[in-house]
Amino acid sequence: MSTPVLEARGISKYFADPVRVQVLRDISFALARGEFASVVGKSGCGKSTLLYILSTMDTDYEGTLLIDGEVMGTRTETELARVRNEKIGFVFQFHYLINEFSVLRNVMLPGEKLGRLAAPELEHRAYEKLRILGIADEALKLPNQLSGGQKQRVAIARALINDPLIIMGDEPTGNLDKKNSEVVFDIFQELAHTHQQALLIVTHDPDFAAKTQRVIEMEDGRIIR
Numbered sequence: 001m002s003t004p005v006l007e008a009r010g011i012s013k014y015f016a017d018p019v020r021v022q023v024l025r026d027i028s029f030a031l032a033r034g035e036f037a038s039v040v041g042k043s044g045c046g047k048s049t050l051l052y053i054l055s056t057m058d059t060d061y062e063g064t065l066l067i068d069g070e071v072m073g074t075r076t077e078t079e080l081a082r083v084r085n086e087k088i089g090f091v092f093q094f095h096y097l098i099n100e101f102s103v104l105r106n107v108m109l110p111g112e113k114l115g116r117l118a119a120p121e122l123e124h125r126a127y128e129k130l131r132i133l134g135i136a137d138e139a140l141k142l143p144n145q146l147s148g149g150q151k152q153r154v155a156i157a158r159a160l161i162n163d164p165l166i167i168m169g170d171e172p173t174g175n176l177d178k179k180n181s182e183v184v185f186d187i188f189q190e191l192a193h194t195h196q197q198a199l200l201i202v203t204h205d206p207d208f209a210a211k212t213q214r215v216i217e218m219e220d221g222r223i224i225r
Helices: 047-054 077-087 103-114 119-132 148-160 178-195 206-211
Strands: 006-016 020-031 036-040 062-067 088-092 166-170 198-202 214-219
Touching: 006 047, 020 047, 020 062, 036 047, 036 178, 036 206, 047 166, 047 198, 077 088, 077 103, 088 148, 103 119, 103 148, 119 148, 148 166, 148 178, 166 178, 178 198, 178 206
Parallel strands: 036 198, 036 214, 088 166, 166 198
Antiparallel strands: 006 020, 006 062
């Protein structure tokens, strides 16, 4: 058995506002390389809170989180920032592109931060990611010159620039019409099948979830299926 890309062991989370409320209860599951999983459940059931912990952005939890077989709870914030940049790609409901930068530069930004590749090589890689997503012709445009579906594809290209082990999405099709949602789904499926990247996608879209390899259903802070 290969090491899971991501593993949660008994993760619980509390908010104090002003009384102590438990929002996640003993969450345990593992995600393998190339596995495409969706997380579903009603609003307020803890999906986004869980994703925030799994992405290492929230470190205030009980239990153990492993990414690529390594425990995250003992890492410094600097070390966690590097794990996020190197091993996790993020795609959100809102694309968070920088309008002052070209599409190409937006895609390159996480690679510049990681500092593993020289600028010409990074630019070449960014073009490759845009080509895979069918939007290389838009590389020199500004984000505000693109449609909503194109912007989300740029956001996916940006998430892929450092060849992460896992792609995490928080409602990545939430602002897209049916046609563009299907395009994004097909891209994700291709990433899992061809590039063996793991995907963990929080979604309210039952059609999207039904097509994924695995559905993780949450209710009241627990995994029920």
